[in-house]
Amino acid sequence: WASSTIFMKKIMTNIPDDASAPLSPLHLTVWSSVIGFLILTPWAGYETYNLGFEAPSQEAWLGIVFLAVFSTVLAYVWFAEGIRTIGAGKSAFYVYLVPPFGILSGWLLLDEKLGPSLLLAFALIVGGVMLAQRNNITGEQAS
Template sequence: MTESTPGPVEDREIPADAPITLLPVLALLLLGLMWGYNWVVMKAVLVDVSAAWFAALRTVLPALLLIAILPLAGKRFRPPPLFYALPIGLFQTAGFVGFMMWALEAGGGAGETAVIVFTMPLWLTLMAHFALHERITPVQLLAIAVAIPGLVLLISPWETSLALAAVGLALASGIGWALGAIWQKRYYHRYQPDLLNLTAWQMLYGGLLLAGIALWVEPFAFDPTPNFFWALIYNVLLAGALGWLLWVYSLHHLPTWVAGFGVLLVPGIGVLSAWLVLGETPGPVKQVGIGLILSALLIITLYQRRQRHHARRLAAR
């Protein structure tokens, strides 16, 4: 997010056939717009501050703000068990956000990086097969088969202008996100964490790790331009604290499959924003690649909806 973007959380399950009301849908749409446009904001701020330091700032500051909000939101202030939250912070915040920012700094386009990072559900599907013993179904194989050529077309390795480092870092970001989600799913039933509490503390742990890396790499420095302060405010208040509150609200009032559609807005808005604001116009080949990847993510989302609905029907018998 982009804010430590949410993985598959089982915090409070809403039935798949529950009525869908307007206000949570509007919150989800606003969230998709804010997190999607943030790819442009993050790309633009790198002329004023290094990727390492901005990654640290955009995780530590909103984490502290969320922790301060916890009592006001009626949530438990005490952090979740370190064994559970620390690896999530390592992978889903430090890995996801750090590699993402470095990919943008290494020359990755905002829109293309967003799409590559959001291949995360595909890596999650493969990892869950081995780590969680969740069998890969034919529908999931279809999604992977659609996404792989799309990824090749988007990366276009035959182009001499290919930024291999940016591509590798973007893939590492998505894989880190998936690893955090695997850990979260594997131990969720043992700890039963509150989503907002877990989000705040794991983000702080990951952000402190990013701050340590930034200190080790270079002294803290930034160019105090309006662009820098706008990006910081956007990431701390809008995409950060407000974004997570909107996500928790949406997840608690909408079926998970609907929330999944909202997350799919992020790479699409990222591509559109990069085109309109930064002038990043992907060629026809890359456009086909983006379309295939987004189609694969849509297949995964629709499949998850069907599986959840089927599981609830069986449980009701």
């Protein structure tokens, strides 16, 4: 994950010889998604038809589209914009916010119960990201 974050920063800041501008976060996300789609789709088709898996239902396809649009494209565009804006190192900490957003999504969309352990995990993760992102006023190392 760290190497892809550094690679994304490089692609979004350096201008290739045959381009007028570096890739935008949206273009980077679209190209990554298209390449992933082209690589993974034949394998999904193979598993569906040759290994006896059922074809996805209409409800499953709607879930896949929701996952693609909101959980993938929107999240990765924002993450790539973060890399471009605050740098690869600082933006890497935001990956830790995936579980809290999963907890919130499950609570809001699936009516999952929030127990004490989930609330504690949520607070620890968000607090850790906030601590890692704060500016060090004294200039000393935190450890």
